[in-house]
Amino acid sequence: MNALLMSVLDGSVYGLILFMLSAGLTLTYGMLGVLNMAHTAFFMLGAYVAYSISSTGNFWLGLLISPILVAGIGLLVEKHLLRRIHSHGHGQELIFTFGLAFAIEEMIKLFYGDFPVQYAIPSYLRFPAFTILGADFPFYRLLMACIAIAMFALLVVLLKFTRLGLIVRAAEKRPVMTAALGHDVSKVFSGIFALGAGLAALAGAVAGAYYPTSPTMAINFGIVVFIVVVVGGLGSIQGSFWASILIGVLTSVIVSVPWTMGGLLGWAGLTAAEGATTGLASLAISSLAGIVPFVLMIGVLVFKPSGLMGESK
Amino acid sequence: MRRPLVLLPAVVLASLLLAAPFLVEIGIRGVLSKILIAALFATAYSLMSGVAGLLSFGHAAFFGLGAIATMHLMLAAEKGGAFIPAPLVPLAGALAGGLCAAVAGAISSRRTGSYFALITLAFAELVHGIAIQWQGVFGGEAGLTSMRMPWLGVQFSSATQVYYAVLIWVALGVLACWLFKRTGFGQLAMGIRENEERVSFLGFNTYCSKIVVFVVSGAVSGLAGGLLAFSNESATYALFSPLVSLEVVFQTFIGGTALFLGPAVAAAALTLLPYALSEYTRLWPLYQGVLFMALMYAAPGGVSSLFGRNGALRNVAAAQIAPALPIVVACAAVACGFVVAAEITHALVESGGRAASRSAGWLLLAEPIPGRTGLKLAIVWGIFLALCGACGWGCRLARGRSAIRTHVGEPVAMSTTRTAQ
Numbered sequence: 003m004n005a006l007l008m009s010v011l012d013g014s015v016y017g018l019i020l021f022m023l024s025a026g027l028t029l030t031y032g033m034l035g036v037l038n039m040a041h042t043a044f045f046m047l048g049a050y051v052a053y054s055i056s057s058t059g060n061f062w063l064g065l066l067i068s069p070i071l072v073a074g075i076g077l078l079v080e081k082h083l084l085r086r087i088h089s090h091g092h093g094q095e096l097i098f099t100f101g102l103a104f105a106i107e108e109m110i111k112l113f114y115g116d117f118p119v120q121y122a123i124p125s126y127l128r129f130p131a132f133t134i135l136g137a138d139f140p141f142y143r144l145l146m147a148c149i150a151i152a153m154f155a156l157l158v159v160l161l162k163f164t165r166l167g168l169i170v171r172a173a174e175k176r177p178v179m180t181a182a183l184g185h186d187v188s189k190v191f192s193g194i195f196a197l198g199a200g201l202a203a204l205a206g207a208v209a210g211a212y213y214p215t216s217p218t219m220a221i222n223f224g225i226v227v228f229i230v231v232v233v234g235g236l237g238s239i240q241g242s243f244w245a246s247i248l249i250g251v252l253t254s255v256i257v258s259v260p261w262t263m264g265g266l267l268g269w270a271g272l273t274a275a276e277g278a279t280t281g282l283a284s285l286a287i288s289s290l291a292g293i294v295p296f297v298l299m300i301g302v303l304v305f306k307p308s309g310l311m312g313e314s315k
Numbered sequence: 316m317r318r319p320l321v322l323l324p325a326v327v328l329a330s331l332l333l334a335a336p337f338l339v340e341i342g343i344r345g346v347l348s349k350i351l352i353a354a355l356f357a358t359a360y361s362l363m364s365g366v367a368g369l370l371s372f373g374h375a376a377f378f379g380l381g382a383i384a385t386m387h388l389m390l391a392a393e394k395g396g397a398f399i400p401a402p403l404v405p406l407a408g409a410l411a412g413g414l415c416a417a418v419a420g421a422i423s424s425r426r427t428g429s430y431f432a433l434i435t436l437a438f439a440e441l442v443h444g445i446a447i448q449w450q451g452v453f454g455g456e457a458g459l460t461s462m463r464m465p466w467l468g469v470q471f472s473s474a475t476q477v478y479y480a481v482l483i484w485v486a487l488g489v490l491a492c493w494l495f496k497r498t499g500f501g502q503l504a505m506g507i508r509e510n511e512e513r514v515s516f517l518g519f520n521t522y523c524s525k526i527v528v529f530v531v532s533g534a535v536s537g538l539a540g541g542l543l544a545f546s547n548e549s550a551t552y553a554l555f556s557p558l559v560s561l562e563v564v565f566q567t568f569i570g571g572t573a574l575f576l577g578p579a580v581a582a583a584a585l586t587l588l589p590y591a592l593s594e595y596t597r598l599w600p601l602y603q604g605v606l607f608m609a610l611m612y613a614a615p616g617g618v619s620s621l622f623g624r625n626g627a628l629r630n631v632a633a634a635q636i637a638p639a640l641p642i643v644v645a646c647a648a649v650a651c652g653f654v655v656a657a658e659i660t661h662a663l664v665e666s667g668g669r670a671a672s673r674s675a676g677w678l679l680l681a682e683p684i685p686g687r688t689g690l691k692l693a694i695v696w697g698i699f700l701a702l703c704g705a706c707g708w709g710c711r712l713a714r715g716r717s718a719i720r721t722h723v724g725e726p727v728a729m730s731t732t733r734t735a736q
Contacts, residue, residue: 037432086612094615097568098607101606105605128385232433290448296440304422
């Protein structure tokens, strides 16, 4: 029972970090419909920029400047390159953003080397926040969870309760009508894209300090962020939030399941399968954790394509 | 008379392919088979994306299963359990790829647009995950290995013999794709690409039609996978990696589907280039990324769209060359500058090792460095940026002077062209 509680807690924190990472994509892919494969490259860029700045000695300065800088890069990319390519279709967009992701990753390898860098949390943040079930819970993990929740709350307030959010939502749903009412829709879209890139960079700056900052961090998260956005429902911040936590908790719980496939079948009454040592029955359930998000995505796309909280179109 | 014009490149291409093993060094003859296989895979993929307009991110599943099925048949032949002529084993790949594609198509064709693409991606990842875990069938970390059995006195021991066997299969596969495109069914698939709703109003079952396209494309992809297993005598779960799926998407879109052989040529080039350039640079992935961006910006329909019907380079009049010249020169200068700057950076950082990676931090005005690497890097990239600025300024100047303004597509507002989900 304790183990289950522990893995639920771990999974929730992982899910919150996943949300931080995919919140930006909810805006760029979910709202703008841009298949932005470079999203996790912005995440990685954010971590590296924050590392460079924090090596002057101020950790918080890195957290502040890195998202602004990366948002600026995102703005330039959207305004001058991506907008033109978007009009040609998903395939072109995918290849362009993947090329961008490639270029960012290789530039980072070029400057920082193909190995993890020493980006770490400052020593005064390294203390346990509380002790749960005999294990220390680091304060920084709590901080990351809080930043993720704050990001969620801010985005919801911004989109739902402000005039700016109203214009953004209008521009997303009825672009032509919004433009006719005198709003610069393309500027709104550039702004959303920049915000998305900035959020990814913030996630990178925050999470990169706790987890290893290396050139592979973009690829590792490359696909799962899309799953979060699709499972949550395109363009729905709340959907992404709950989808991230669902994926985090499910993955974490399944990793801790001690049975094999055969054991599970045996429990279900198929005793012949129990104790098998080869074939499919010998697979440990925990080894399947990696494919859980994909199963979830196929299920959602086939049975409820609008996602957990998206609007059906 | 257009015929001879078409025939001549075909004859040149065919004789080049036939003579290829004797034109290159022994060391890279194995690469030739890989190039052919990549070309076949891209052609199979272009049936989906080019003919039927279906964007699949999951072709690695069919390719990989084709390779695994072929390996199992080769293993069976090796044990003497089944007598199958060695050159025919890749057919097992076609069968496996087709079957798998039928399943994938039945699931994913229920949706369109990017949803469709994401289902295929998830499907391929599912197969990938199973392939990693299920050692009994997929061989785990080490993968499966087997030997090509001799047949009718042919040993299949040299790379040249394997090359010709692969060449015959690739030619048959490409021919099959070409014929498929020309059938009435191929026309129907193109109709689905242009306007699916209208095709369904005409009484065609578009769901089933899409599955059929899927199966044909998957079977030829599986054949390509089978050929890879046949030529490598091994297969691992790495073949199921999403990068394999993405690579074939890149090749197809870079090549463009305006010409039938566009994807195949692009696949061949993008497979060959890393080998050809590995001696000179280690930064090919960087250049590749930038190249993808530049090509998608300059030629969204792929390189072959420039030469295809209504292509910009189809009939170039002499009067059009002069205004375009400054832009071409500027682009070339920026490209050369970028390559030089990147190579200098690489050399500086490599020589400095770990210390140099800190110096990159200094470049962002972050920390003091030992040595002057950071300063040198700042100067190099400063010169590069100045070059970019000068070229941009020069282009603008030239464009202002020239009476004929070259047509550069105006950016289209995202809003008006959002694809329906």
